[in-house]
Amino acid sequence: MNIIISTIDTILNWGRANSIWPLTFATSCCGIEMMCASASNFDIARFGSEVFRPSPRQADLLICAGTITHKMAPVLLRLYEQMPEPKYVIAMGACTCGGGMFSGKDAYPVVNGVDKIIPVDIYLPMCPPRPEALFDAILKLQKEIKKESILTRKEFLATHELFLKEENGILIRKDYDELY
Amino acid sequence: MNFLLCKFIELLKNFNIPDSIGILLFLPLPFFVIISFLIITVIFLVLFERKLLGYFTQRKGPNRVGVWGILQTTADAIKLLCKENIELLSADKFLFTLSPLVAFSAIIILWCIIPYNSEFNMINSSVGILIYLIVSSFPMLFHFLAGYSSNNKYSIIGSYRALALTASYSVPVIFIILSIVCITRTMNLNKIVLFQTSYWLIFSNFLGFIIFYISSIAKLNRCPFDLSEAESELVCGYHTEYSGMRFAMFFLGEYAELFVMCMLISILFFGGYLPPFGIYLSNILSGNCSLCRYLIYFEQTFWLIFKTLIIIFSIIWVRATLPRLTQKKVLELFWKYLTPLSIVNLIIIILMRI
Numbered sequence: 001m002n003i004i005i006s007t008i009d010t011i012l013n014w015g016r017a018n019s020i021w022p023l024t025f026a027t028s029c030c031g032i033e034m035m036c037a038s039a040s041n042f043d044i045a046r047f048g049s050e051v052f053r054p055s056p057r058q059a060d061l062l063i064c065a066g067t068i069t070h071k072m073a074p075v076l077l078r079l080y081e082q083m084p085e086p087k088y089v090i091a092m093g094a095c096t097c098g099g100g101m102f103s104g105k106d107a108y109p110v111v112n113g114v115d116k117i118i119p120v121d122i123y124l125p126m127c128p129p130r131p132e133a134l135f136d137a138i139l140k141l142q143k144e145i146k147k148e149s150i151l152t153r154k155e156f157l158a159t160h161e162l163f164l165k166e167e168n169g170i171l172i173r174k175d176y177d178e179l180y
Numbered sequence: 181m182n183f184l185l186c187k188f189i190e191l192l193k194n195f196n197i198p199d200s201i202g203i204l205l206f207l208p209l210p211f212f213v214i215i216s217f218l219i220i221t222v223i224f225l226v227l228f229e230r231k232l233l234g235y236f237t238q239r240k241g242p243n244r245v246g247v248w249g250i251l252q253t254t255a256d257a258i259k260l261l262c263k264e265n266i267e268l269l270s271a272d273k274f275l276f277t278l279s280p281l282v283a284f285s286a287i288i289i290l291w292c293i294i295p296y297n298s299e300f301n302m303i304n305s306s307v308g309i310l311i312y313l314i315v316s317s318f319p320m321l322f323h324f325l326a327g328y329s330s331n332n333k334y335s336i337i338g339s340y341r342a343l344a345l346t347a348s349y350s351v352p353v354i355f356i357i358l359s360i361v362c363i364t365r366t367m368n369l370n371k372i373v374l375f376q377t378s379y380w381l382i383f384s385n386f387l388g389f390i391i392f393y394i395s396s397i398a399k400l401n402r403c404p405f406d407l408s409e410a411e412s413e414l415v416c417g418y419h420t421e422y423s424g425m426r427f428a429m430f431f432l433g434e435y436a437e438l439f440v441m442c443m444l445i446s447i448l449f450f451g452g453y454l455p456p457f458g459i460y461l462s463n464i465l466s467g468n469c470s471l472c473r474y475l476i477y478f479e480q481t482f483w484l485i486f487k488t489l490i491i492i493f494s495i496i497w498v499r500a501t502l503p504r505l506t507q508k509k510v511l512e513l514f515w516k517y518l519t520p521l522s523i524v525n526l527i528i529i530i531l532m533r534i
Binding site: 011012014015016017018019024039040043045046047048050051053054055057058060082084085086 | 230234237238239240241242243244245249251252254255256257258259262263264265266411415416419420421422423424427
């Protein structure tokens with residue numbers, strides 16, 4: 001049984017790790033670096049991730065590039081929920097890792113760390129990170145994907161299952177009010 | 181096909197299998213050959229396009245998976261096969277699941293109509309080109325149904341645009357095909373190819389080729405006419421809500437349609453499976469040995485695919501060069517310029533043939 005699972009895992013993980021299609025989602029200046037990463041000097045296509053899908057239904061990776069405000073938070077959560085399994089998240093830039101220059105209570109409209117809303121696989125601090133750093137994050141994500149198994153993926157889903165509620169037609173977390 | 185059938189039955193006779201079973205066994209064989217050819221072609225066509233787009237924009241393209249990245253699209257296919265299929269609560273379930281299947285299977289029928297060489301032609305009908313026209317309108321219809329059934333505003337806008345585009349490009353396409361039928365006086369694709377042994381039809385119908393080329397880019401739903409899935413305005417057009425394998429069917433179907441359309445262009449204008457200068461290389465290379473007869477079939481298929489790939493290269497070049505047109509401009513181009521031009525072209529050709 002273990003042999004079967006491990007062979008399936010190697011094939012599946014090889015496929016998943018080598019074709020990470022990101023979602024076209026950029027909220028501020030890190031988005032410029034993300035666009036730069038797909039242009040000619042850096043070329044994200046070498047790793048097979050140049051297929052930026054506009055629809056979350058076809059994307060595997062959410063590169064959260066830029067500051068997330070409280071107004072944007074439900075939208076981000078909704079986009080994450082719309083993505084089909086298996087899905088991964090890279091928190092790009094200092095703002096999404098822990099607030100960055102907006103950390104603390106002075107900057108009231110900014111979510112301090114995107115991991116309060118969605119589960120994050122790779123943190124990529126810097127303000128903003130250079131395209132090379134984004135490639136490094138993608139390569140690290142590929143390593144992480146190659147390590148995982150179908151069974152652990154299920155456990156991950158169970159532990160990270162989000163409890164959502166609908167407020168004014170927008171999906172948000174149930175503990176949203178307690179968090180903020 | 182008859183020659184291949186005879187060879188197959190002769191082969192089975194060595195194992196003492198009667199003729200009737202041989203005929204029955206032969207029926208599905210060409211279909212399997214075409215299907216496997218289709219899947220391999222489509223997977224490498226996607227890679228071909230991604231590599232070429234890379235080179236056109238001074239990038240390298242995929243080069244990490246396998247040697248020169250040749251396994252990139254295989255990885256994509258494995259991933260898309262195993263991705264979650266999202267069932268929408270608001271969607272019309274029956275049409276939502278049906279439309280990618282029918283759109284893809286219609287394209288497989290298109291692949292069966294094409295004559296790959298003088299023997300291998302699965303549906304050798306006397307009205308082959310008419311069948312092609314009718315069946316090739318199926319994918320567009322089911323793209324519309326896909327957008328309609330997914331109950332999403334972006335999908336439905338994309339579907340309506342696709343319908344508007346269909347109405348505009350099909351008129352010039354039909355007139356150009358009529359002009360070709362006028363020249364060759366046959367609707368059989370095989371006979372159209374054999375008509376071109378002395379000269380290719382592009383020399384007698386150059387204007388028609390230009391119009392047909394532009395219309396076929398619109399038919400394939402590619403840049404600069406990819407209005408129905410304009411990424412910057414509509415999220416993804418008609419397949420916004422599709423994920424996993426169903427999306428892959430649309431995605432791969434688009435490329436399968438691209439290949440078969442370019443095969444049709446090379447059959448109608450560039451002499452299909454005939455060699456460029458009327459001389460078969462296999463005749464020169466192998467002399468008059470018994471293998472020569474089989475080698476010629478492979479060479480014919482090689483020439484067809486070679487011409488097809490050159491046309492596909494030019495279409496990808498167009499995609500890398502031109503920006504997307506607005507809907508008004510596209511409709512203007514087709515109704516004001518290409519449709520009258522194609523009618524004029526038809527009249528000129530009819531007058532010349534009288």
